[in-house]
Amino acid sequence: MGVVTVITSGKGGVGKSTLTTGLGLALVRRGRRVLLIDGDAGLSSLDHMLGVSERQVFNIADMAAGEADPSQAIYPCEWAEGLFLLPAPGREEDIVSPEIMKRMVSVLSRYYDHVLIDCPAGVGSGFMSAVASAQRALVVSTPDPVCLRDCNKTRIALEYAGVRSQRLVVNRFSGKSFRNLGAYRDLDAVIDASGIRLIAIVPEDAALAVAGASGSPAPLKSAGTMALGRLAARLEGEQVPLAVRV
Template sequence: MGVITVVTSGKGGVGKSTVAAGVGAALARRRRRVLLIDGDAGLSCLDLMLGVAEEKVFDIADVICGAAAPAQAIYQCPWQEGLFLLPAPAQVEDIASPEVMRHLVPALARYYDHVLVDCPAGLGRGFESAAATASRALVVSTPDPVCLRNSSKAGLALAQHGIAQTRLVVNRFSGAEFVRQNVFHNLDEAIDMAGIRLIAVIPQDFALAAAAANGQAPAPRGKGVMALERLAARLEGEQVPLASLSKF
């Protein structure tokens, strides 16, 4: 059965879904079958990022109510072989309960190497459902005090769900901006505020964000893509050192 990872954040606007889509694509480039489950009901965006919005007919709510078989609601990303999406429902009222997710997600995970559940930001009902079946978690944060403090709260909530393997992804990092803000002396201080072990630093990459917004494949050698490639390798147990932050 595939490894189930929840991708979450303490607050919105940190690029969580871009990270989920990017690391999913990076894992697929490693010849893995990867399923992204969009858990952000009402505000879903992964169908746009993966280029399946026009093709989409069914979503996870249709699977749960029996209106569609899982195969009918899972869509192949057109620009990345091996990457698939189960879209979120259009209505918040249709969020799957934790009990339903505990049955559905492991059943789907039998057919994939990785399942990534993109969680809505914050710690509400959507978080409870998305975290219900995961064995590990990625908490995405930008390197500012508000996001990092909320990431700490998300880490505590994940621990209460029994998810011990929680790692921090610092997203949209710019060395020049980090220094200009003059809030932390170094990145270690920022990580300490989150209280979560670091797994990756993803640099600010406007080309990566633009590709995601347009449902297109990102440039293969872009700095954001390369950082996501390193993150994917770490998720598969490889010892990959962090890139020098001076390059960001």
């Protein structure tokens, strides 16, 4: 039975989908079989990032309605063996209910080591669907006051939904920008603002953005790719340092 992790954020634009794709790839490189589920109905991006958009016919709503089986609605990533995608619906009206989502993911997780659910930003109906089946959550934020305030609200919403296991990922981190902004004295203050225990810091890395835009993997030695590799290791219980400079 695979571990089900929802990847969420208080607000959009924090690089959550790029992180989801990169983390999935990092887990595959560790020999795992990984399913990504795009929960962002109407605004999906994982299909492009994994290079499956031109092949896509069915999505999670079709599977929930019984109009497609998993072999039709789940697409393999052609450049990463072991990485698969269940795309989001094209319309917000087709969001899968939390009850159905929970049943579907419970069955699908038997065939993967990890299921990563890319949650839409905010705490609306898409959020409730995405978190319904999650065993744990990664809450993604950039180190600025607005993001962290919304991050704290997301923490409360996750607790209300029954997802108690939560970890913070500080994304797009730049030590220079962090010091210049001066909003927080150090990373401990960032953690306190979110109210969530830190698991990873992913540096600002143009290679990750370029990879997502082009539907290809980021270079193995890029700073962001290596940080996501450390995150994958920490998720699987390894004692790995954050390796970040402020």
